Amino acid sequence: MSSPATLTPQSGSLPSEQLLPGGGRLSGSVRVPGDKSISHRALLFGAIAEGETRIEGLLPAEDPLSTAACLRAMGVEVSEIVAGQPVWVRGVGLDGFREPENVLDCGNSGTTMRLMLGLLAGRAGRHFVLSGDASLRRRPMRRVGGPLGEMGASIHGRQGGNLAPLAIEGQSLRGATIRTPVASAQVKSALLLAALTAGGPTTVIEPHLSRDHSERMLRAFGADLRVEAPEGTTVTVHPGPSLRGQEVVVPGDISSAAFWLVAAAITPGSDLTIENVGLNPSRTGILEVLEAMGARVEILNRRDVAGEPVGDLRAQHGALRPFTIGGELIPRLVDEIPILAVAACCAEGVSRISDAAELRVKETDRLAVMARQLGAMGARLQEHPDGLTIEGITPLKAATVDSETDHRVAMSLAVASLVATGDTVLHDPGAAAVSYPGFWDDLSRLRV
Numbered sequence: 001m002s003s004p005a006t007l008t009p010q011s012g013s014l015p016s017e018q019l020l021p022g023g024g025r026l027s028g029s030v031r032v033p034g035d036k037s038i039s040h041r042a043l044l045f046g047a048i049a050e051g052e053t054r055i056e057g058l059l060p061a062e063d064p065l066s067t068a069a070c071l072r073a074m075g076v077e078v079s080e081i082v083a084g085q086p087v088w089v090r091g092v093g094l095d096g097f098r099e100p101e102n103v104l105d106c107g108n109s110g111t112t113m114r115l116m117l118g119l120l121a122g123r124a125g126r127h128f129v130l131s132g133d134a135s136l137r138r139r140p141m142r143r144v145g146g147p148l149g150e151m152g153a154s155i156h157g158r159q160g161g162n163l164a165p166l167a168i169e170g171q172s173l174r175g176a177t178i179r180t181p182v183a184s185a186q187v188k189s190a191l192l193l194a195a196l197t198a199g200g201p202t203t204v205i206e207p208h209l210s211r212d213h214s215e216r217m218l219r220a221f222g223a224d225l226r227v228e229a230p231e232g233t234t235v236t237v238h239p240g241p242s243l244r245g246q247e248v249v250v251p252g253d254i255s256s257a258a259f260w261l262v263a264a265a266i267t268p269g270s271d272l273t274i275e276n277v278g279l280n281p282s283r284t285g286i287l288e289v290l291e292a293m294g295a296r297v298e299i300l301n302r303r304d305v306a307g308e309p310v311g312d313l314r315a316q317h318g319a320l321r322p323f324t325i326g327g328e329l330i331p332r333l334v335d336e337i338p339i340l341a342v343a344a345c346c347a348e349g350v351s352r353i354s355d356a357a358e359l360r361v362k363e364t365d366r367l368a369v370m371a372r373q374l375g376a377m378g379a380r381l382q383e384h385p386d387g388l389t390i391e392g393i394t395p396l397k398a399a400t401v402d403s404e405t406d407h408r409v410a411m412s413l414a415v416a417s418l419v420a421t422g423d424t425v426l427h428d429p430g431a432a433a434v435s436y437p438g439f440w441d442d443l444s445r446l447r448v
């Protein structure tokens, strides 16, 4: 059982370590904050539209704040981002960015840096420098700069343009047909954004479908964008039309909801409802895996909100079977693999994750970090170049663990601590604020 004394709520002054008592159960309702991917896009597309964009439900977390700060540095008016209040963006049009006087700081946000590369590469005659925190400066950027180079972009950085700080000399871009080597929505979206002002049509072909929020939202803003049916992995943009400011409603982030789904599924006696969760099919791989595990998860009140499917999710504790995942499913749950590793510890048998080498270039090397940290709690797991093998059911034991600065690792370890015997100590719990600033408050409130 938790008490307010041991579970310090996150209210601006989170301690550098968090005591996480094992035991107890979770009960009640929670509204997770807005979808991170959709929040970035709403800000960015609003900035390059004509007129005003009003965003409801924008995620008030560190990553979208980084995007907003970069946009403001280029002359875009973005209203203050305050939880529960709509955000306004006054667009400057497709080519209206002012040259910033200083380095654009993308913080910890890969989405900010990669989408900005696409947006800025075609701003002819202007110079931009993008950088970020230590984690972001280690992440591969040539996957965006390389294909943008085929359109005529000029991007330079350390390791032959792979590592930030990155300098962009804005150019007049040409249209191209580009096959991306990885199914990455960040790479795809960067190319689609560059395509909006290229000299001719651009087609992006990805190996598997990655999240398609950019396609949906760019079309709603008035871009001439066509997705080839049926699998949606080929997208063509015809440059020309200017974008028009829109009303965007951001649903709750299924990647944040995933922590509560697994927490309820593994913690005896739990029953949680997570309201207003985005259910875009390119993001719902986690629900398919939980269903295959036999988890008691129901989708209630399905509806459509501003072009994205939404529903409420109810999750209850129950026995779990192991899972095997790989292939085209991975991009549809790529951010949920750390929490699925926790779920696997509580499933009877051997779970296998493969084709997930992309996790090694996220905010941290999430395969290595989860193997290290869950291993410290007694998990029986093996790390492979492209995944993990996890044996359950393993009774986890309390340990001193570390988020290693990764928001999703912090929250996954907090969920693991619920089923551990004893008190877990988590270093750097504040990392959660990158995507879910109220996580510790919600955890404290939902525990009974």
Ligand code: S3P
Pocket: 036, 037, 038, 040, 111, 183, 184, 185, 186, 187, 189, 210, 211, 334, 335, 358
């Ligand atoms: C995101 C795409 C994914 C995901 C990230 C957000 C996006 O990255 O991991 O958290 O908003 O486009 P990749 O596109 O690199 O797979």
